[in-house]
Amino acid sequence: MIRMGVIGYGYWGPNIVRNFNALDEVKVTAVCDKNQKTLQSINKIYPDIKICTNSTEVTDARDIDVVAVVTPVSSHYEFAKRALEHGKHVFVEKPFTANAAQAEELIEIAGKNHLKIMVDHTFLFTGAVKKMKELIDQNVLGDIYYYDSTRVNLGLFQHDVNVIWDLAPHDFSIMCYLLKDKPVSISACGKSHVYEYENIAYITVHFASTIIAHFNVNWLSPVKIRNTLIGGEKKMLVWDDISPDEKIKIYDKGIDVKNREGIYDLLVSYRTGDVWVPKVDQTEALKLEAKYFIDCIKNDKVPFNDGHAGLQVVKMLEACNESLKKEGQAVAIRE
Amino acid sequence: MIRMGVIGYGYWGPNIVRNFNALDEVKVTAVCDKNQKTLQSINKIYPDIKICTNSTEVTDARDIDVVAVVTPVSSHYEFAKRALEHGKHVFVEKPFTANAAQAEELIEIAGKNHLKIMVDHTFLFTGAVKKMKELIDQNVLGDIYYYDSTRVNLGLFQHDVNVIWDLAPHDFSIMCYLLKDKPVSISACGKSHVYEYENIAYITVHFASTIIAHFNVNWLSPVKIRNTLIGGEKKMLVWDDISPDEKIKIYDKGIDVKNREGIYDLLVSYRTGDVWVPKVDQTEALKLEAKYFIDCIKNDKVPFNDGHAGLQVVKMLEACNESLKKEGQAVAIRE
Amino acid sequence: MIRMGVIGYGYWGPNIVRNFNALDEVKVTAVCDKNQKTLQSINKIYPDIKICTNSTEVTDARDIDVVAVVTPVSSHYEFAKRALEHGKHVFVEKPFTANAAQAEELIEIAGKNHLKIMVDHTFLFTGAVKKMKELIDQNVLGDIYYYDSTRVNLGLFQHDVNVIWDLAPHDFSIMCYLLKDKPVSISACGKSHVYEYENIAYITVHFASTIIAHFNVNWLSPVKIRNTLIGGEKKMLVWDDISPDEKIKIYDKGIDVKNREGIYDLLVSYRTGDVWVPKVDQTEALKLEAKYFIDCIKNDKVPFNDGHAGLQVVKMLEACNESLKKEGQAVAIRE
Amino acid sequence: MIRMGVIGYGYWGPNIVRNFNALDEVKVTAVCDKNQKTLQSINKIYPDIKICTNSTEVTDARDIDVVAVVTPVSSHYEFAKRALEHGKHVFVEKPFTANAAQAEELIEIAGKNHLKIMVDHTFLFTGAVKKMKELIDQNVLGDIYYYDSTRVNLGLFQHDVNVIWDLAPHDFSIMCYLLKDKPVSISACGKSHVYEYENIAYITVHFASTIIAHFNVNWLSPVKIRNTLIGGEKKMLVWDDISPDEKIKIYDKGIDVKNREGIYDLLVSYRTGDVWVPKVDQTEALKLEAKYFIDCIKNDKVPFNDGHAGLQVVKMLEACNESLKKEGQAVAIRE
Numbered sequence A, B, C, D: 001m002i003r004m005g006v007i008g009y010g011y012w013g014p015n016i017v018r019n020f021n022a023l024d025e026v027k028v029t030a031v032c033d034k035n036q037k038t039l040q041s042i043n044k045i046y047p048d049i050k051i052c053t054n055s056t057e058v059t060d061a062r063d064i065d066v067v068a069v070v071t072p073v074s075s076h077y078e079f080a081k082r083a084l085e086h087g088k089h090v091f092v093e094k095p096f097t098a099n100a101a102q103a104e105e106l107i108e109i110a111g112k113n114h115l116k117i118m119v120d121h122t123f124l125f126t127g128a129v130k131k132m133k134e135l136i137d138q139n140v141l142g143d144i145y146y147y148d149s150t151r152v153n154l155g156l157f158q159h160d161v162n163v164i165w166d167l168a169p170h171d172f173s174i175m176c177y178l179l180k181d182k183p184v185s186i187s188a189c190g191k192s193h194v195y196e197y198e199n200i201a202y203i204t205v206h207f208a209s210t211i212i213a214h215f216n217v218n219w220l221s222p223v224k225i226r227n228t229l230i231g232g233e234k235k236m237l238v239w240d241d242i243s244p245d246e247k248i249k250i251y252d253k254g255i256d257v258k259n260r261e262g263i264y265d266l267l268v269s270y271r272t273g274d275v276w277v278p279k280v281d282q283t284e285a286l287k288l289e290a291k292y293f294i295d296c297i298k299n300d301k302v303p304f305n306d307g308h309a310g311l312q313v314v315k316m317l318e319a320c321n322e323s324l325k326k327e328g329q330a331v332a333i334r335e
Helices: A013-021 A038-044 A073-085 A098-113 A128-138 A163-178 A285-300 A309-323 B011-021 B035-043 B073-085 B100-112 B127-137 B162-180 B286-300 B308-323 C011-020 C036-045 C073-085 C101-112 C127-137 C163-178 C285-298 C307-325 D013-021 D036-047 D074-087 D100-112 D127-137 D163-180 D285-298 D306-323
Strands: A001-009 A026-032 A048-050 A066-069 A088-093 A117-120 A144-154 A182-192 A200-207 A212-218 A222-231 A234-239 A248-259 A265-279 B001-006 B024-031 B050-052 B068-069 B091-094 B117-120 B146-152 B182-192 B199-206 B211-217 B219-230 B236-240 B248-259 B267-277 C004-006 C028-033 C050-052 C066-071 C089-093 C117-121 C144-154 C182-190 C200-207 C210-216 C220-232 C236-240 C248-259 C267-277 D004-005 D026-032 D050-052 D066-069 D089-094 D117-120 D144-154 D182-191 D200-207 D211-216 D218-232 D238-241 D246-259 D267-277
Touching: A001 A013, A001 A285, A013 A026, A013 B127, A013 D238, A038 A048, A048 C267, A066 A073, A066 B286, A073 A088, A088 A285, A098 A117, A098 A309, A098 B073, A098 B162, A117 A285, A117 A309, A128 A163, A128 A234, A128 A248, A128 B211, A144 B199, A144 B211, A144 B219, A144 B248, A144 D117, A144 D218, A163 A182, A163 A212, A163 A309, A163 B073, A182 B211, A200 A309, A200 B146, A200 B199, A212 B146, A212 B182, A212 B211, A222 B146, A222 B182, A222 B219, A222 B236, A222 B248, A234 C117, A248 B146, A248 C248, B001 B011, B011 B024, B011 B286, B035 B050, B050 C101, B068 B073, B073 B091, B091 B286, B100 B308, B100 C182, B100 D267, B117 B286, B117 B308, B117 D004, B127 B162, B127 B236, B127 B248, B146 B162, B146 D267, B162 B182, B162 B199, B162 B219, B162 B308, B182 B308, B182 C117, B182 C267, B267 C089, B308 C285, C004 C011, C004 C285, C011 C285, C028 C036, C036 C050, C036 D267, C066 C073, C073 C089, C073 C101, C089 C285, C089 D117, C101 C117, C101 C307, C117 C307, C127 C163, C127 C236, C127 C248, C144 D200, C144 D211, C144 D246, C163 C182, C163 C220, C182 D182, C182 D211, C200 C307, C200 D144, C200 D200, C210 D144, C210 D182, C210 D211, C220 D218, C220 D246, C236 D218, C248 D144, C248 D218, C307 D200, D004 D013, D004 D117, D004 D285, D036 D050, D074 D089, D074 D100, D089 D285, D100 D117, D100 D306, D117 D285, D117 D306, D127 D163, D127 D182, D127 D246, D144 D163, D163 D182, D163 D200, D163 D211, D163 D306, D182 D246, D182 D306, D200 D306
Parallel strands: A001 A026, A001 A066, A026 A048, A066 A088, A088 A117, A144 A212, B001 B024, B001 B068, B024 B050, B068 B091, B091 B117, B146 B211, C004 C028, C004 C066, C028 C050, C066 C089, C089 C117, C144 C210, D004 D026, D004 D066, D026 D050, D066 D089, D089 D117, D144 D211
Antiparallel strands: A144 A222, A182 A200, A200 A212, A222 A234, A234 A248, A248 A265, A265 D267, B146 B219, B182 B199, B199 B211, B219 B236, B236 B248, B248 B267, B267 C267, C144 C220, C182 C200, C200 C210, C220 C236, C236 C248, C248 C267, D144 D218, D182 D200, D200 D211, D218 D238, D238 D246, D246 D267
């Protein structure tokens, strides 16, 4: 039995506790949160879980094997470091850390102590993302032309980070998972209307290849949109994560350039064929992710969403912030 | 009776001829096009219209009062200039000209000769744009936070300009018409996958105020999207131009910042109320625009979509092209 | 503290237990089900609830005040009767009983013993139905012309009743709640493709007035549709229960007959105005219903969804079955 | 060159003239209508067409080979009969005639005189219906379980027939074209709210097999719906004729009954797989139909949408009217 402690029981914490606790080989034994009322609500459902307000009761506990850090990003480094130093595997909410240096340090500590880090890029465990990964790996789309994501809705405003740090980690982690090419630099523009952090932003990611990627993130949209277009040479794909039944659509659409002798002889022909809506697995992603983390620990495997995957996303977020200050000027993503 | 000559009878030309010719006080008397087969198709429907392949037969003709230039942008300047010099009012397809200098010269010539220029920003005459103008002028939305437009579909690839010059003139002209604030600079990123001109681009427009505007244009999208979100302090609006019946939706949504004593006390409250779908006029926009141009000529009024409006759009397109070369670096829009 | 026992813990039972148990003044103390494995799953979540397989341990228990009967319809009468005879209030799943005689007997027993019956017409507690009730009561729609409901999806096949008895109770109870006019007779047609009970059916309900109502119920539809159109003289309404954000739309649409002198002078003019999407309460309906039942018990009020409301639905279901056998011939609903 | 005369130039007449006239081997030479203003509008577009108000100038003319009857149904018989008696092929608007006896007489006259009758069941020439025909003929859906059509919108009220005679001919002709089984009897219920003819109706069609078909037609709906579900043993299909790009969707959905030993052992398993959206031909249906009619005349072929196809629809309409009077009682369709 793997014993787990959880730090932070706000919006996402209850899902972490519920999904890990449901695994046969896991028992969530302690939850830490600053809010007493929140802690009491835990015991209504899970009378056996120890509740506490001091995080060291989790990070330092002898009878805990894994610590989940489900707090605002600013405290990830502190809690994860202490847990690693006390010999615990860590499961850290996204984004991994507040800067790349912190992430690198945590990776190093974990390495030295033979401990696992998993960064909670939950979307990588959804049926939709797994299906897209499968399609792209099988070269169904052909060479990728572009990746264009829109993730907008009303709220929830974060108090300590801008909308990019809140929403883009989802999309950055998905894109990096799906595409083989590595992003090189980033141009980002944004604006804050409510308080000091940007609540709306537009991010373009440049590659060494001809791929271009774009991310539209907005906390002030009247409608909720979760839409990603992936254009390929052979096929094109739309992922609408709001659709209950038709999340992924594959379009047999494209163009062929037939003649290139002079501008006026350019002959572009358009191809429009059938649309295919593959069935996607509907299992709760966090359930699969929790199970996968436990498997990685038990079988000493490196999770694909490990500290390095988390670090890559943090480097992209840092480049965004720098470009924001320069009104969209391209900023290289740190190697 | 106002006599009109038309240069160019490709994709849009037939609509120009049909709508102007339908007006009581107008007669289209001549159409010029390079393609003989195209010209013959005209006479099947309009046996009385004179057809020709030499544009001077239109620009220089004594019995023509107005010339419509419906050709690729590279020839707008030449044809419009000659028509103006021969004393004709001109109706010019968007974008007005291939660069700002050309536009300024045409405006000057028209001014000297007391002639009208109208740039065909057709969308300004749609029921949807008129309704949005009315709502914004009445301050229904309150202070504007952002303007976010997506205009993507498969093709039609233009041979001589990039996707920005093809699609963004619609959105730039609409935004400039709707918003009182003037755009200051532009950050644009794009990529060409098919031939030398960009077929996908992302444009951010900066203002002196806190407004931010963004334009997503793409010739390689498997789906057709014509979606604009306008976020205001009091209300938010979505314009979906594809929807047959519900083009404009007004959302009584927004946020209020209740408490600003320190980050952790930031209290954002979310407001979600009714949605209102106002009826919009369904009259064909080009019909209204044609009628308006003739009214301006007859009553010596300056059209709001005149040469200066066209020039403003061209200046923005020029800034886009410059920023594209600089990978998104902000470029000032010329005064 | 009101003590509740629940008989039946299949598809819907867990929701009953969760919602009643969450109320401050209620404690679910016992749950009965035939399936041992099901019962064990209860104690994982609610260690304190007594589990049993014999229903009399619930119906006859001294320390239980209210019994919820959440079993297939064939056993409602037996369990509810025994519970009432042992002095318990009863909350009965829809449809109330397998025939009208059973319902009448239960109503009589409850009346004699001063006990409450509530039939679980959950939809009457949704924000959408409450909003429609409000609009119709305020005469926003004017005289009602028709009520047209489609409730189709794939499965879940019931083993002991046809699709009408499974799905139509929702719609019958909603319609009877919303409209003042009483239905008079029913024409129903259906077909069974899988086993002896109809899996698809079309029901027309006739009124003394000019209202006509129709219900399309189908267990074999590839798509899930939950759509109701209500046409009124002044306004028309569409209720799309699948839509997350726009469940109710009010259309300012209609016709006016201007001239009635002879058929060829009939002048029908069409009115098309704005659409209005009122915000609806998103609270879980069963939570509100549970609270309302407890309030009725504590304050000795007659619930509007009482035994008589349940009986009316059963009478309509009986008329459906009779009409089905007569291939659509109209059958009077019993008084 | 085949010379065509057209009687009736109301809502649909202009489309008839435009499409037939566009064929190389056809010339529309005369159009008859009661309304002088309507006739004048013809000559603005087609200066050569002879206009007249007396139908005999079309039916009796020596220089006309084909007569299209595009008038209200009450006059179809009279005009078509006279045209046939004067040796002309006839193209008749749907529904074919006002009763079955008239249709039978026209078929007989045409037969004697070796003339063609085509009834304008335009939908049979749409890409969507052709694709469905292909799929069903290839047994992609397996045995058909049901055919469920909804065709509702606001207006246009017809002055001389009820909503069934106006809208259901489309659906009856499509269903008869797609399904091999013959309909046997009909149950129909409807209501009139505006004047004497029903403006809303629900029609169930019974078959000797286990197929059931249903048609929901309504002139008083605030929304336009054109939706048909076809459930088969192997696959299910949805035809949404409003959708611009995804008119036909094939669902790999269904159920399997695994065990039938007693009711409680009934095990229904649900199958949910991919969705497939085949590309459908977008050519204007009336263009294809016009071409097909001319081909039938030139090559002496019997059109599949001939008088007998039209008669079958009229018989079904007659059964509807009789069932309406009997409040839904099933009425046999005449052999």
